[in-house]
Amino acid sequence: MNYSLRQLLLVSLLSASMLIWGVAAYLNYKVTRDEVANLFDAELAQSAKVLNAFVEILHREGSLSGHWSQEQEKADEILHSYALKRKFKNKSAFQLWSEDDGLLQRSENEPVFSVHGFTQTNIDDPLWPIFDDLLQANALGHKYERKIAFQLWSKEDGLMLRSDSAPKFAFSSSDHGFTETKIDGHEWHIFSIENSTGEYVIHVGQKEEIRAELADEISSQLVTQFLFGLPFLGAVLWFIVGLSLKPINRLEKALAKREASYLKPLSIKRLPNEIVPVVNEINNLFVQLERAFEHERRFTADASHELRTPLAGLLTQAHVALRTTDEEVRKQALSRIKQGVNRMSYMLQQLLTFSRIESNTEFLTKQNTMVSREVIHVIADLEPEAHKKQILIEFVEDNAVPVIVNGPLVAILIRNIIDNAIKYTPVKGNVLITVTGQEKYLQLCVEDSGPGIAPDQYEKSLERFHRCVETSSAAKGTGLGFSIVKRIAGIHNADLILGVSQFGGLKVQVLFPLPIRPVDKSWQKKLSFFHLGKSS
Amino acid sequence: MRLLLVEDDEILGDGLVAGLKMEGYAVDWLTNGKLADEALKLNSYELIVLDLNLPDMDGMAILRALRNRKDETPVMVLTAKDTISDRVMGLDSGADDFVIKPFELDEVCARLRALARRNEGRAAPTVEYQGIVLDPASHQVTFNNEKVELSQKEFEILSFLMSNIGKVVSRSRLEESLYSWDSDIESNTVEVHIHYLRKKLDPALIRTVRGVGYIIDKDDEL
Numbered sequence: 001m002n003y004s005l006r007q008l009l010l011v012s013l014l015s016a017s018m019l020i021w022g023v024a025a026y027l028n029y030k031v032t033r034d035e036v037a038n039l040f041d042a043e044l045a046q047s048a049k050v051l052n053a054f055v056e057i058l059h060r061e062g063s064l065s066g067h068w069s070q071e072q073e074k075a076d077e078i079l080h081s082y083a084l085k086r087k088f089k090n091k092s093a094f095q096l097w098s099e100d101d102g103l104l105q106r107s108e109n110e111p112v113f114s115v116h117g118f119t120q121t122n123i124d125d126p127l128w129p130i131f132d133d134l135l136q137a138n139a140l141g142h143k144y145e146r147k148i149a150f151q152l153w154s155k156e157d158g159l160m161l162r163s164d165s166a167p168k169f170a171f172s173s174s175d176h177g178f179t180e181t182k183i184d185g186h187e188w189h190i191f192s193i194e195n196s197t198g199e200y201v202i203h204v205g206q207k208e209e210i211r212a213e214l215a216d217e218i219s220s221q222l223v224t225q226f227l228f229g230l231p232f233l234g235a236v237l238w239f240i241v242g243l244s245l246k247p248i249n250r251l252e253k254a255l256a257k258r259e260a261s262y263l264k265p266l267s268i269k270r271l272p273n274e275i276v277p278v279v280n281e282i283n284n285l286f287v288q289l290e291r292a293f294e295h296e297r298r299f300t301a302d303a304s305h306e307l308r309t310p311l312a313g314l315l316t317q318a319h320v321a322l323r324t325t326d327e328e329v330r331k332q333a334l335s336r337i338k339q340g341v342n343r344m345s346y347m348l349q350q351l352l353t354f355s356r357i358e359s360n361t362e363f364l365t366k367q368n369t370m371v372s373r374e375v376i377h378v379i380a381d382l383e384p385e386a387h388k389k390q391i392l393i394e395f396v397e398d399n400a401v402p403v404i405v406n407g408p409l410v411a412i413l414i415r416n417i418i419d420n421a422i423k424y425t426p427v428k429g430n431v432l433i434t435v436t437g438q439e440k441y442l443q444l445c446v447e448d449s450g451p452g453i454a455p456d457q458y459e460k461s462l463e464r465f466h467r468c469v470e471t472s473s474a475a476k477g478t479g480l481g482f483s484i485v486k487r488i489a490g491i492h493n494a495d496l497i498l499g500v501s502q503f504g505g506l507k508v509q510v511l512f513p514l515p516i517r518p519v520d521k522s523w524q525k526k527l528s529f530f531h532l533g534k535s536s
Numbered sequence: 537m538r539l540l541l542v543e544d545d546e547i548l549g550d551g552l553v554a555g556l557k558m559e560g561y562a563v564d565w566l567t568n569g570k571l572a573d574e575a576l577k578l579n580s581y582e583l584i585v586l587d588l589n590l591p592d593m594d595g596m597a598i599l600r601a602l603r604n605r606k607d608e609t610p611v612m613v614l615t616a617k618d619t620i621s622d623r624v625m626g627l628d629s630g631a632d633d634f635v636i637k638p639f640e641l642d643e644v645c646a647r648l649r650a651l652a653r654r655n656e657g658r659a660a661p662t663v664e665y666q667g668i669v670l671d672p673a674s675h676q677v678t679f680n681n682e683k684v685e686l687s688q689k690e691f692e693i694l695s696f697l698m699s700n701i702g703k704v705v706s707r708s709r710l711e712e713s714l715y716s717w718d719s720d721i722e723s724n725t726v727e728v729h730i731h732y733l734r735k736k737l738d739p740a741l742i743r744t745v746r747g748v749g750y751i752i753d754k755d756d757e758l
Contacts, residue, residue, distance in 0.1 A: 308616040309545045309589070312638035316551030319641035320558065329554055340547040 005248075009241045014234055021229075025222045033215045040206060041178060044148075044191035048204040051150060052193045055200055153201040160200070171203035247271050251279065263290040299358070303351050306465050306479065310347070314340045350480040353412060357487050364406045364491065371410060371444055371512065372400040372435045378415045379433070382422055390428045399437035403512040405492050413488040416481045417446045417508050424450035430503050441494075441511040447501030458498045462486045485510075537652065537692065538562045538713045539583040542572040542598070543614065544590050548637075552585065555641040560675060560688050561648075562716040569593025576602055576609075582655070582713065583648055584611045588626070596629050603630035610651040612644070649673055656699045663698045665752070668737060670698055684736050689714055690729045697742060697752045706749040 149166035153159055159168060172179040172190040179190045187208030194201050247270070254266060265283040268276050314337055321333035379393055386393050421431045429449040436443045453461050465479035485508075489496040494512045501507035539561040543549040549565050556563045561583070566572045569590040576584070576598070584602075588595035599611055613631040615622065623634050632654075633647050649672050653661065663670040667680045675691055677684045686694065696713050697705060710726050730742055730750060743751050 305616040308637035309548055312614075313545055313548030313551055315638050316548055316555055316641050320551055320554040323558055324554070333551065333554060336547050336550055343547070 006241050006245055009244075010234070010237055013237050013241070014230075017233060017237075018230070021226065025226065029215070029219050029222060032218050033211075036214050036218075037211060040211060041189065041191070044178075044189060044204050044206055045193075047148065047150070048191045048193040048202050051152070051202045051204065052195055055152065055195050055202065059195060059197065059200070149205045151203040151205075153203070155199055155201065166203075166205065171205050175201045244272075247275055251275065255282075261293075263287075263293070295358075299355065302465055306347070307344070310340055310344050314344075347480070350484065354480055354484050354487070357409060357412075357484065357491070364409065366404045366406050366492075368402040368515075369405050369407045369410060370400060370402050371405075371414075371442060372397045374407065374411045374414050375418075375433055375435060375444070378411065378418050381415070382418055386422045386431065389422070389425070391422055391425050392428075392430050393422075394430070394432045396432070396434040398434065400435050401437040401442060401514065403442050403492075404515045405512060409488050409491065413485050413510065414444065416485050417444075417510070420481050421446050421448035421450065421506070421508075424448065425505065426450065429505075432502070437514075441513050444510040444512070445507065447503060447507045448505040449501070449503035450505040452500060452504065452506045453498060455500075461498070462496070537582045537696070538580075538716070539564070539585060539648070540572065540575060540579075540581045541565045541585045542569065542590065542595065543567065543585070543587040545587070552641075552644075556585075556645070556648075559645050559648075560692055562692075562712075562714055562719070564716045569595065569598055573598050573601060576607070577605070580712075581609055583651060584609055585644075585648070586611055586613050586631075588613055588615045588617070596626065599626075599629050599631060608655075610655050612647060612651060614639070646673065652699075663695070665698055665701060666738065666741065666755070668694075668698070668741070670695055679737050686736065687729070687732070689725070690733050690736075693726070693729050694733055694737075697750060701752050702754040704745050704749050704751045710749065 149163045149171075150161075151159060151163075151166050151171055152161035153170060159170075162168065167183055171183075171188065172181055172192050174190075174192050175194045176192055179192065181188050181190060188205045189208065189211075190203055190205045192201055192203045251266070251271070263286040265286055266279050268279050271279060317333045317336045317340065321330050321337065324330050324333065375395060379395060383393060418431065418433065425431055425448045430447075431449075432445075432447045434443070434445045436445070462482050462485075465483075486496055489510055492512060494510050497509040497511070499507040499509065537560065539556060541549060541552055541556070541563055543552060543565070544567045546567075549567060553563045553565050564575065564579075564581075566575060569592045572586075572590075573593065586595050586599060590598075595613065595615075599613070602609070602611070610632045611630065612633045612635060613626050614635050614637060615626065616637045618636045626634055632651055635644055635647065649661070652672070661671065661673060663672070669678045670691075671677070672695060675688070677686055677691065677694065692714055693710055696710060707726055714726070730744075734742060741752060743753060745751055
């Protein structure tokens with residue numbers, strides 16, 4: 001199945017980054033929420049402590065209950081300073097201001113500055129609406145701060161002071177530390193603190209919603225980022241993937257432009273390292289193809305040249321047959337034409353055989369074959385021809401063992417050698433064929449009483465289209481027989497050795513390696529050395 | 537006209553011999569380069585047809601050896617190779633003409649006639665002398681615009697003498713030109729052919745030089 005690399009990269013990169021982004025955002029969100037909770041808790045505690053400090057001062061003066069109306073502004077300011085402090089939360093500090101006396105009390109590091117936006121009111125009682133106002137409508141307040149409520153409880157007198165949003169019953173039964181409670185369906189976070197004498201308890205509460213609101217804010221922020229970021233990320237990824245795939249497009253274009261005959265190697269310049277091996281492999285293939293093409297071209301050229309001469313012969317004989325008035329000459333010309341056509345058919349068959357064994361040799365099936373049986377088949381086929389020339393064919397078999405070869409190909413090899421022997425052996429000559437099993441190989445030997453080949457021509461005679469001087473006058477050969485034999489021997493790792501026969505003619509030996517042991521190179525070398533020594 | 541054919545292919549060689557004989561050539565056929573080289577050293581031919589692809593010796597080597605001996609005999613090369621470079625090399629080695637296999641026998645014959653003509657130093661396809669017009673292509677002879685029927689041998693002798701006007705041609709030279717190695721030469725055949733030629737044409741045309749041969753005299757000497 002095919003797929004798009006660009007699509008795969010894009011989809012996988014996008015989903016991976018989405019997943020990682022999502023997980024990171026979620027973790028971020030959780031951490032932030034916890035931090036926010038901590039922060040709010042700290043603020044609750046801080047507010048409570050500030051109120052407590054104020055209550056302590058009043059209490060020490062002994063005028064806590066009577067002071068409320070006069071000191072209301074102070075209380076305002078306490079809360080207000082708390083509001084300010086929210087703005088400078090890193091510099092956690094507070095200020096207590098009096099309109100008459102200026103700064104009453106402040107924490108360390110707090111810059112001295114005056115506070116604006118006071119609400120002057122003469123309402124004596126209750127005090128809390130003012131606090132509430134401050135908490136709810138102060139221009140300098142924070143959007144979350146109205147969610148803060150407080151209660152001041154006296155252990156003797158009960159509720160003394162509360163903000164508007166605070167209930168009239170006790171926020172919490174605890175008088176120290178954090179608690180959570182549910183009032184009117186709202187979740188509250190409470191911090192309670194006792195003054196030093198234990199007479200008063202201050203509860204400062206904050207609704208859960210404000211925290212939820214903040215968490216929502218954060219998560220919506222994250223989701224917005226995600227939604228806006230995604231298309232942007234996609235576009236960037238698209239661009240990057242496209243850029244990375246450009247060399248492949250270039251390669252594709254370079255290949256598309258090529259014709260089958262143009263097999264020059266592709267350039268590997270400016271290609272990424274990942275693609276270079278692919279291009280190198282393609283180039284290797286090109287080289288092999290080029291070689292195969294060259295081989296085919298040469299073979300076709302050689303073959304067509306070889307066909308020119310017999311064609312010229314046919315044409316000339318036909319011309320003579322058409323023109324002559326002499327019946328005898330015409331007859332001879334016609335019989336020559338017949339002979340020539342037969343020769344050309346034989347040559348075509350040999351050419352086809354040769355081209356067939358030149359290609360696809362690796363797919364040949366090899367199996368246990370009795371070479372002697374193939375020899376007998378070939379002799380049976382060729383005997384009539386030998387009989388015509390009164391040639392005596394002898395076959396001697398000695399310790400014949402099966403070898404692993406391709407039967408039909410070996411049959412072609414045997415036929416070519418024996419055919420050759422019969423062809424070049426004169427009338428009343430001899431052809432002796434022996435198949436002998438030896439220690440490491442099976443020897444097929446064909447000896448004839450023909451003219452033989454001069455030792456210095458052995459190598460040349462194995463080349464294709466080579467015809468030997470001594471035999472050329474017979475001119476029946478195609479010059480392909482021995483190259484076919486050589487090729488088939490090569491396919492089977494068999495050695496082909498030419499020599500002088502006991503009849504003074506040609507001796508052709510083919511040594512098929514036996515399957516029992518792997519081919520031992522040393523004896524091959526020895527044999528070829530022997531062969532060279534003999535031929536020179 | 538005596539011609540040496542060097543061709544190793546049996547069927548082509550045989551066909552060329554038959555075809556060239558029909559054209560009136562006396563053809564010697566050799567299938568072997570070394571033999572051809574020897575034969576060229578010993579015999580003289582009017583034309584040589586040489587195959588380049590010989591089993592034992594390159595046809596080109598035979599050609600070069602021939603030209604090195606200052607032998608100017610026209611050579612027609614037969615080849616299976618058709619590349620320009622092959623042709624250039626052949627012509628540079630001294631070949632007079634090139635024919636690529638497979639070829640038409642007619643073309644080979646026409647080219648051989650042209651070679652012979654050029655060798656005799658004339659450009660016209662016919663030979664004319666004293667009212668005799670000889671056409672080597674059609675093997676026809678007219679005398680005073682009347683067609684004369686000649687046998688092949690008579691035609692060959694007339695043709696040979698007419699291409700050597702003013703020179704004495706020896707009897708053996710004429711015989712060589714008429715017969716290849718394989719034909720039997722009867723000792724008086726040349727005389728018989730000359731006799732018929734004198735009868736059919738002007739009796740005074742061919743003069744016998746006793747003990748030497750025959751001559752067609754040049755005009756001004758008549």
